[in-house]
Amino acid sequence: MNAPATVELPVVVIGAGPIGLAAAAHLVEQGIEPLVLEAGTRAGAAVREWAHVRLFSTWGEVVDPAAEKLLAPTGWTHPDAATYPSGGDWAEQYLQPLADALGEKVRTGATVTGVSRSGRDRIVDADREGQPFVVHVAHADGREERLHARAVIDASGTWATPSPAGGSGLPALGERAAADRITYRVPDLSDPAVRARYAGKRTAVIGSGASAFTALAYLADLAKSGDGTRTQAVWVLRRGISGDTFGGGESDQLPARGALGLAAKAAVDDGHADAVTGFRTDAVERDDDGRLVLVAEDGRRLDPVDEVIALTGYRPDLSFLSEIRLNLDERLQAPVELAPLIDPNQHSCGTVYPHGHRELSHSEQGVYLVGMKSYGRAPTFLALTGYEQVRSVVAALTGDTDSADRVELTLPETGVCKGGGLLNTPEADQEQATGCCAPTPALIQLGAPGTDRTPASGGC
Known part of the structure; x- marks a missing residue:
């Protein structure tokens, strides 16, 4: 034809x-x-x-x-x-x-x-x-x-098509076999079933962008709640911590975006998350209790975790x-x-x-x-x-x-270029925020969980 x-x-x-x-x-x-x-x-x-x-x-x-x-x-x-x-x-x-x-x-x-x-x-x-x-x-x-x-x-x-947890850009050894314990999205902890999966558990968060910030802040919020006692996060970074690790902070032209990094920083400062730097995941193994053990390319092994949230782009x-x-x-x-x-x-x-x-x-x-x-x-x-x-x-x-x-576009500068605002923060506290970044999911819910459901995505 x-x-x-x-x-x-x-x-x-x-x-x-x-x-x-x-x-x-x-x-x-x-x-x-x-x-x-x-x-x-x-x-x-x-x-x-x-x-x-x-x-x-x-x-x-x-x-x-x-x-x-x-x-x-x-x-x-x-x-x-x-x-x-x-x-x-x-x-x-x-x-x-x-x-x-x-x-x-x-x-x-x-x-x-x-x-x-x-x-x-x-x-x-x-x-x-x-x-x-x-x-x-x-x-x-x-x-x-x-x-x-x-x-x-x-x-x-x-x-x-989220990226894998493996530091080489390919899935780590054992990553696919551990799929039942790994998510590549920021979990929606307002869903009771999802919340129960992470409450009181030790969770590794892999990544250094807004999605990781979100997960850290969200898990910290869970740790402070009545049903989240003993909830602990391990923040796994492929690089070290520097001045821009948490984004633009208060200097960000998008205050809501800057607040995302500041909330993650607070999670670390308040002891709800331990940071492990220079860690490129090479393998995901299981211990005798079925918990996951992350192994780095340099041979380092993290203490066992119950869940992994891989947010690597x-x-x-x-x-x-x-x-x-x-x-x-x-x-x-x-x-x-x-x-x-x-x-x-x-x-x-x-x-x-x-x-x-x-x-x-x-x-x-x-x-x-x-x-x-x-x-x-x-x-x-x-x-x-x-x-x-x-x-x-x-x-x-x-x-x-x-x-x-004839292409003309003026964009807000500085800081984290992904994610959404603080879900439960009153809009009055975000009245100066403009612009929008995507594609990475971002959700911070500080305080009691709301009724909204499902994790975030790319889009503005």
Whole structure:
């Protein structure tokens, strides 16, 4: 069967999260037909997994302008721009209405399993750019489908592919066998069953970012509660403790973000967590009682723990793009032109330069990785950045180079570039907080556990 003319085809958007839906809204605004493919059962599936977490951003910063225009005719009312939504608020009050407004342009239960050029594998040069993209899709009901597209915007994120506990980037020996005692998400201790799993137990927290801060503070809160007596955390760091270990603190332009690191510091200072530095996990063993023993590459062995929370970052799933010619940085797995701008060794959230379609382009013209996926393994992505990315990309697809090149973005500087605010901290105490970081889950619940459920994710 001959492939249809490229100009008649939709732009396939992979992922119905905040950035994917924003991309669809910009495409509609420019008169281009989008087709959004979401693996989950509902739009914003990943966001719904951290529905209980309050964002660092206000409502005024998490609604894309093109999306708001699309929503306006439906009678949608913009929530108070100065207030802070939870992940659940964001999903129910914005993402789901936006998906509903897009209607049949959004398909759920549709997992993209491959992207290529029609009739051309990765090797073939002949008339490659003249061929439309072919997107293979597996549906939840078992059906397989092949779709053609004029361009592909991959906004699938990294939430589904957390990094392992092993210090080499590969799972530690015994890590898979100990899967029943290891989680790669910040546990939701407001869930009684989850709370019981950690109460009175010794837990190793591996990682040095906002997710680890969150887990440490959360476990400290549990230790101070009536049912958490004897709860103890062991904070396992691959590096040493320095002045910036706990983020920007009080100097962070996002006070709620800075408070996350300060809460983790308090957990250590108050004796609820012991820090072990320079420890790169090589093996996970079990003792005679079935408890886990972490073994470092240098042979050090930690005292047994009951549970492990591995929060060592996320990485992009590139498996379904294996037939596409991507120009990716060998370290970050981000577009080569973007990688130097987001190198976490050099940049925090606010020092990443504005960027758009040129930095996101690949030798395979018409393919763009956007949102957290575009940042590869770098942890400093901001949702505001994602909205500007897709505006620029869509402008480029329309041929409006001037608009596509005009990228302007001012971001808050300093500190931890991941996570959500203090769940139970009154908004009045966070009134100066602006901006939003993602993709890493972050939840601090100080005081009595609330009624909100599920752990946080990437998203802003």
